[in-house]
Amino acid sequence: MAPRTSAELRRAWTDFFVARQHTSVPSGSLVPTHPSAPMFTNSGMMPFVPYFLGEEAVPYDPPRAVSVQRCVRAGGKHNDLDAIGRSPRHLSFFEMLGNFSFGDYFKADAITWAWEFVTDVLELDPERLWVTVHESDDEAEELWADGVGVPRARIQRLGKDNFWEMGDTGPCGPSSEIFWDYGPEVGPEGGPANPAAENRYVEIWNLVFPQYLRGPDGHLSDLPRKNIDTGAGLERIMAVLAGSPSLYASDTLTELVDEAQSVTGHRLGESDLGDIALRLMADHARTMTFLVADGVIPSNEDRGYVLRRVIRRAIRFAYLLGVERPVLPALVERTIDLMGDAYPTVVDGRDLVVPIITREEDSFRRTLASGSQILDTQLDKLQPGGTLPGTVAFQLHDTYGFPFEVTQETAELRGFDVDVAGFESAMDDQRARARAASKAGGVATGDEVDEQQRLLAEHGPTVFTGRDEYETKATVIGIVGDGLYLDRTPFYAESGGQVGDTGHIITPTGIVDVVDTTYGLPGLHRHTFTVREGTVEVGQQADARIDGDRRDAIRRNHTGTHILHWALREVLGSHVKQQGSLVAPDRLRFDFSHFEPVTADQIRQIEDLANHEILDNAPVRHFETTMNEARELGAIAFFGDKYGEIVRVLEAGRHSVELCGGTHVRRLGDIGPLKVVTEGSIGSNLRRLEAVTGMGPIDRLRQQDDLVARAADALGTTADDLPSAAEKLRSELKAARDEIKVLRRQAAGSRAVDLAAHATDGVVVARVDGTTRDEVRELALAVRQQPGIRAVVIGGEPEGGGVALVAAVAKGSGLDAKSLIADAARTVGGGGGGKNPELAVAGGRDASRLDEALDQARAAAGAA
Numbered sequence: 001m002a003p004r005t006s007a008e009l010r011r012a013w014t015d016f017f018v019a020r021q022h023t024s025v026p027s028g029s030l031v032p033t034h035p036s037a038p039m040f041t042n043s044g045m046m047p048f049v050p051y052f053l054g055e056e057a058v059p060y061d062p063p064r065a066v067s068v069q070r071c072v073r074a075g076g077k078h079n080d081l082d083a084i085g086r087s088p089r090h091l092s093f094f095e096m097l098g099n100f101s102f103g104d105y106f107k108a109d110a111i112t113w114a115w116e117f118v119t120d121v122l123e124l125d126p127e128r129l130w131v132t133v134h135e136s137d138d139e140a141e142e143l144w145a146d147g148v149g150v151p152r153a154r155i156q157r158l159g160k161d162n163f164w165e166m167g168d169t170g171p172c173g174p175s176s177e178i179f180w181d182y183g184p185e186v187g188p189e190g191g192p193a194n195p196a197a198e199n200r201y202v203e204i205w206n207l208v209f210p211q212y213l214r215g216p217d218g219h220l221s222d223l224p225r226k227n228i229d230t231g232a233g234l235e236r237i238m239a240v241l242a243g244s245p246s247l248y249a250s251d252t253l254t255e256l257v258d259e260a261q262s263v264t265g266h267r268l269g270e271s272d273l274g275d276i277a278l279r280l281m282a283d284h285a286r287t288m289t290f291l292v293a294d295g296v297i298p299s300n301e302d303r304g305y306v307l308r309r310v311i312r313r314a315i316r317f318a319y320l321l322g323v324e325r326p327v328l329p330a331l332v333e334r335t336i337d338l339m340g341d342a343y344p345t346v347v348d349g350r351d352l353v354v355p356i357i358t359r360e361e362d363s364f365r366r367t368l369a370s371g372s373q374i375l376d377t378q379l380d381k382l383q384p385g386g387t388l389p390g391t392v393a394f395q396l397h398d399t400y401g402f403p404f405e406v407t408q409e410t411a412e413l414r415g416f417d418v419d420v421a422g423f424e425s426a427m428d429d430q431r432a433r434a435r436a437a438s439k440a441g442g443v444a445t446g447d448e449v450d451e452q453q454r455l456l457a458e459h460g461p462t463v464f465t466g467r468d469e470y471e472t473k474a475t476v477i478g479i480v481g482d483g484l485y486l487d488r489t490p491f492y493a494e495s496g497g498q499v500g501d502t503g504h505i506i507t508p509t510g511i512v513d514v515v516d517t518t519y520g521l522p523g524l525h526r527h528t529f530t531v532r533e534g535t536v537e538v539g540q541q542a543d544a545r546i547d548g549d550r551r552d553a554i555r556r557n558h559t560g561t562h563i564l565h566w567a568l569r570e571v572l573g574s575h576v577k578q579q580g581s582l583v584a585p586d587r588l589r590f591d592f593s594h595f596e597p598v599t600a601d602q603i604r605q606i607e608d609l610a611n612h613e614i615l616d617n618a619p620v621r622h623f624e625t626t627m628n629e630a631r632e633l634g635a636i637a638f639f640g641d642k643y644g645e646i647v648r649v650l651e652a653g654r655h656s657v658e659l660c661g662g663t664h665v666r667r668l669g670d671i672g673p674l675k676v677v678t679e680g681s682i683g684s685n686l687r688r689l690e691a692v693t694g695m696g697p698i699d700r701l702r703q704q705d706d707l708v709a710r711a712a713d714a715l716g717t718t719a720d721d722l723p724s725a726a727e728k729l730r731s732e733l734k735a736a737r738d739e740i741k742v743l744r745r746q747a748a749g750s751r752a753v754d755l756a757a758h759a760t761d762g763v764v765v766a767r768v769d770g771t772t773r774d775e776v777r778e779l780a781l782a783v784r785q786q787p788g789i790r791a792v793v794i795g796g797e798p799e800g801g802g803v804a805l806v807a808a809v810a811k812g813s814g815l816d817a818k819s820l821i822a823d824a825a826r827t828v829g830g831g832g833g834g835k836n837p838e839l840a841v842a843g844g845r846d847a848s849r850l851d852e853a854l855d856q857a858r859a860a861a862g863a864a
Helices: 006-018 046-052 107-121 138-148 234-242 251-264 272-293 302-320 328-339 344-348 350-380 390-400 404-413 420-441 448-459 548-572 600-615 627-632 696-715 722-757 773-784 817-827 847-863
Strands: 023-025 064-072 093-102 129-134 155-158 163-165 170-181 201-208 212-214 220-222 227-233 471-480 483-486 503-507 510-521 524-534 541-546 578-583 588-593 620-626 646-652 656-659 674-683 686-693 763-767 791-796 803-809 831-833 839-844
Touching (some): 006 023, 006 064, 006 093, 006 107, 046 064, 046 093, 064 272, 093 107, 093 234, 093 272, 138 155, 201 234, 234 251, 251 272, 272 328, 272 344, 302 328, 302 350, 328 344, 328 350, 344 350, 350 390, 350 404, 448 471, 448 510, 503 524, 541 548, 548 578, 548 588, 548 600, 548 646, 548 674, 620 627, 627 646, 686 696, 722 763, 773 791, 773 839, 791 817, 791 847, 803 817, 817 839, 817 847
Parallel strands (some): 763 791
Antiparallel strands (some): 064 093, 093 227, 129 170, 201 227, 212 220, 471 483, 503 541, 578 588, 588 686, 620 646, 674 686, 791 803, 803 839
């Protein structure tokens, strides 16, 4: 019977491979020790890295191992934190089932055992299993098809996704993955190769074949000892056995979700936020429990910082659900109860783990109580889809200890952005910039946040004149550090995805260049500046001028964003909703909800719709009205559900009506041509487009014309004839390669006759340099076919370096090919041979000892 629980699966996995002479190795710590390791152990092979690299002797006899490794992906390169709870396929803590061979068995056994386990032990339907191999790995495909009987229609070849590398240099090799088909109700057909079907075809086991060594120059050479490294996700397999595409269907996570429901009083299905929170708390409970048990302590640095973030995210989501009592102690205790049998370290550490996490929750709940009120007040003041100033985020962090990532997450849940650059500048450079600005221009310094609050109280919000004019007469009301404040300004402050304006401000005594404009506080424009000449003083009259050309480009891209949004909904469906944007002078970026990649044909339809709308040159109307009137007009707003009574509506042509506080063109024709340049995924059911308008498509067309012209010139043809010329060249190259293969075979045949003529007692041992490894093999086979030849050993220094050794013996000769070159291979620093008694192939690194190695082979053949 197939395993029904995680405990049964761990036991079945271990027993299966122990029966095949693997040593059962306990899970290693989540804190890896190898110098090349990431922040946390994130794969099953991590504890075995020294054996794979040959740095330590393998302590298992035979050199095989099986393990169930606890893993964390949070922080650094491998970071899934932002997707936790939102996606049913992402976890920060997971268990990786692994079987490993250190120079022992290779592909044939790994593939055979993998298929036997999934079909016999797990009892999965073979008709719903798919396999991928690397596009170059003929051997793996043959083993899957002819060895275990997978239909070739369900074996797909992929590129870089099926090639494993430890780093820029070092061991690497192709991989092969087993996928489970969840069926047509989950996604389209097409197998794992179809990116639109990623939810339907889910990888459950990855078999890595590290058979190469990548040198500093990128060259791949055969490893003297080929290894096996496989990883199967326990939660993924449990989800398959439960018949659900959600990892939270695995029994341990189901139990922890139930515990989260119990401690919060919320149930799955009541709300989207509640579902995210319950899943996140279940996942994070395991992560925090095991990290603390493995010695990581919450702190503000490195691993401790990531742990603290995990703990605080769980608390924050409970807080968002209105849960004011502690939730983590019960979740941690339940985690230990559920997983303590498999991982005794969490049981042993219970008295440390529970108090540490309890104290973290108590402390952070006090921080939340003070900071959340201030943050909510500031967010309430923003325009729909606006950006929280970095200075506000800094004040929350610096004064109230409110973590910046919590500010970001809270803002995101309400549909707002946060000025990350402004926060980082305030954190790292505020004092240094203030000193530099004071020296350069004699400006005043002080506590900027307090000064902003005073300015807002005394002068009121900055009057924004930039919708009607690019130059404004104003009064300087404040200067703090590199921030300058005016009573009125044409400079747009960054918000709603639109970047802030740049330009310059002129007074009777000086000129400053404005390098960015943001909100110091809601309603208060902060002009970040550098001094060009002289000094600028508070109370002076000023001439504020924005960079008009830059603003025009931004306006084109911003109105273009709205037209693009309309076109996306027309082509892809009304489910498309804006999830974020960037409007800059050189491009626009648009994030939206959609469940599959946008095809090239759909991109063309979207571009055609948008450009036809632009060519109609309909007027653009941008006006203030009440929220009720905006709703009656059908205005779309996707940045949150809180708005003031008065809102700003953009009518961009005949079809697009949305709430927007940005700056826009006066007629659609002012946008110019619109061209989509990239499209891709940024998360589950989230896509991102980038596009250009105005001169952007023209510049891009010129670049492409130049590329085509250079390609045509290189091929000696015209641009119009470039495709046929390229196809002709490809055909000629293929024909040339085929001819070279034929000639090499003929040459091998001729050389074989010559070598056979110098045989001694039917044995040929020869050195042949400057050929490929395949040619050495073909030559050995050709010599063996000559009359009277019992055995042949050929060694050489092939193209690309290293050593190639091939032994071939005649059937019935009584000789063993692998034995003939076993000592020789070791002499040149290599190994190999294979299991075919009549043909053995080996490699090595030390070509300087090749002649010595061939003498050993000659002696071995003579002794035999």
